[in-house]
Amino acid sequence: MYLRACIKQPEKREKHLFRKEASKVTKFVFDEDIYKLIVEQLDVAVITDKNGRYVYVTKSWEEYYGIKLEDIKGKYVRDVFPTSRIHEALETKQSLIGIPAPLVNEKQEQGFCSYIPIIKDGEVAAGFIHVIFHSEKSALDFSKRLNAMMDELNYYKQEVKQLRKSKYSMDDIIGKSDLVLDLKEQIQRAAKSSSTVLIEGETGCGKELVAHSIHHLSERASKPLIKINCAAIPSELFESELFGYEYGAFTGADKKGKKGKFEMASGGSLFLDEINQMPLVMQPKLLRVLQENEVEKIGGKESIPINIRLIAASNTSLEKMISDNTFRSDLFYRLNVLNIKVPALRERKEDIPLLVDHMIKKFNFQLGLSVQGIHSNVIEKFREYEWPGNIRELQNVVERGMNMALTGVMEWKHFEAYFENKSLRHVERHKKNGDLLIKQAKKNLEKEILLESLEKYGSNKTRCAKELGISRTLLYKKIKEYDLKV
Numbered sequence: 001m002y003l004r005a006c007i008k009q010p011e012k013r014e015k016h017l018f019r020k021e022a023s024k025v026t027k028f029v030f031d032e033d034i035y036k037l038i039v040e041q042l043d044v045a046v047i048t049d050k051n052g053r054y055v056y057v058t059k060s061w062e063e064y065y066g067i068k069l070e071d072i073k074g075k076y077v078r079d080v081f082p083t084s085r086i087h088e089a090l091e092t093k094q095s096l097i098g099i100p101a102p103l104v105n106e107k108q109e110q111g112f113c114s115y116i117p118i119i120k121d122g123e124v125a126a127g128f129i130h131v132i133f134h135s136e137k138s139a140l141d142f143s144k145r146l147n148a149m150m151d152e153l154n155y156y157k158q159e160v161k162q163l164r165k166s167k168y169s170m171d172d173i174i175g176k177s178d179l180v181l182d183l184k185e186q187i188q189r190a191a192k193s194s195s196t197v198l199i200e201g202e203t204g205c206g207k208e209l210v211a212h213s214i215h216h217l218s219e220r221a222s223k224p225l226i227k228i229n230c231a232a233i234p235s236e237l238f239e240s241e242l243f244g245y246e247y248g249a250f251t252g253a254d255k256k257g258k259k260g261k262f263e264m265a266s267g268g269s270l271f272l273d274e275i276n277q278m279p280l281v282m283q284p285k286l287l288r289v290l291q292e293n294e295v296e297k298i299g300g301k302e303s304i305p306i307n308i309r310l311i312a313a314s315n316t317s318l319e320k321m322i323s324d325n326t327f328r329s330d331l332f333y334r335l336n337v338l339n340i341k342v343p344a345l346r347e348r349k350e351d352i353p354l355l356v357d358h359m360i361k362k363f364n365f366q367l368g369l370s371v372q373g374i375h376s377n378v379i380e381k382f383r384e385y386e387w388p389g390n391i392r393e394l395q396n397v398v399e400r401g402m403n404m405a406l407t408g409v410m411e412w413k414h415f416e417a418y419f420e421n422k423s424l425r426h427v428e429r430h431k432k433n434g435d436l437l438i439k440q441a442k443k444n445l446e447k448e449i450l451l452e453s454l455e456k457y458g459s460n461k462t463r464c465a466k467e468l469g470i471s472r473t474l475l476y477k478k479i480k481e482y483d484l485k486v
Ligand SMILES: Nc1ncnc2c1ncn2[C@@H]1O[C@H](COP(=O)(O)OP(=O)(O)OP(=O)(O)O)[C@@H](O)[C@H]1O
Pocket: 172, 173, 174, 175, 201, 202, 203, 204, 205, 206, 207, 208, 209, 210, 273, 314, 315, 355, 391, 392, 395
């Protein structure tokens, strides 16, 4: 009968259950012993009255300090431990958590206490003291564990940073100037072919970025891009680095032999950075490999066919090196099938605001900063500078400024010192060399203009002279003076 009524009226059933549960609770007597047993679970702990006098201490507390409850019950805590801060918690009604307290025990160990006021109906009813760490040693152990975890976290942060760093694509090439748009078109064209590319440009202007972009846009993108920095390899190791060696090839060689970079890049691209630093003796060896499409390991008997796309970069003019006999012309022609010239930053200063914006976002993320931007007058000053170190220099300057500003908007004061030194050096150099410097600068400019025009009009000297606004005789004189190849 009753159940049927409950199904029809669920609220009746709920009322009934609640009454049943409530009656169970009232039968359970929550006496003082049970409170004490609960407090015992907290190890070293104290209960005080609202005035900070001992009411109860746990057994662990008694053992830890060697003091019995009956000897201190009713005593003011600070009369026993003058450094205790329970009075502060009781007066302010605020908990004090994890406070170092020089608690005195036999071993003279440091304790860490929490002082908690117990509030009833808005008024302090009692106090509670909990010793969190029994000793300085346990605190130190905890802090060591925390430090070890932080080290591990930093290690993984670095790993993630490294992984993020190693992948460049064309989206990483920032800039909207005509020169950058043209550069991107050249990259796309180069990516469609498998021919060797020679990337030329001043230091720090983004040649490596271009090499990565070509590889990532090419059909070899899923295969490795192996980089060798020719300036960083000692000349005696060049051959083994490039071609590898067989088991027992020479004393000191790895027992198992070693794969060369050509083999490692198989199916992908091989990027020879700073090719201008390749030793002269190595150059014909590289040329042979490129012509025959196979490598022979040091100490090996067989030739290994190679399938790589070669990308080379140089930060000096290889043509100039040929005329100085420091680079072989045959290798140059083999490398220079496709040629990409990366513009210097001073040729595309209109990209500076975009580049700086990009760098601020990047460094905020990488260094955990919160710089909001840069003042427009700083950008104006940046435009006045010639940036011999190109984008790498700009990047370093922005990072430096961000580390000074940390937050907010970067101002000129964050960069002043860097540029002051620069301009000082500049002025001093001018003072020292005086006239000579101006004469040399004039000559350099004249030579540059002549070279450009000769490259444009080739053998047509009449057209060339007309374009330059000089006579044919003077043109021939200048060609001779500067020893220009025509
Ligand atoms: N257009 C660009 N946009 C954003 N960052 C760039 C750009 N060009 C270069 N960088 C950055 O500038 C730095 C230098 O670039 P990179 O190493 O490609 O120069 P490089 O010409 O190969 O220099 P080097 O001749 O010294 O080897 C890198 O950190 C790169 O990410």
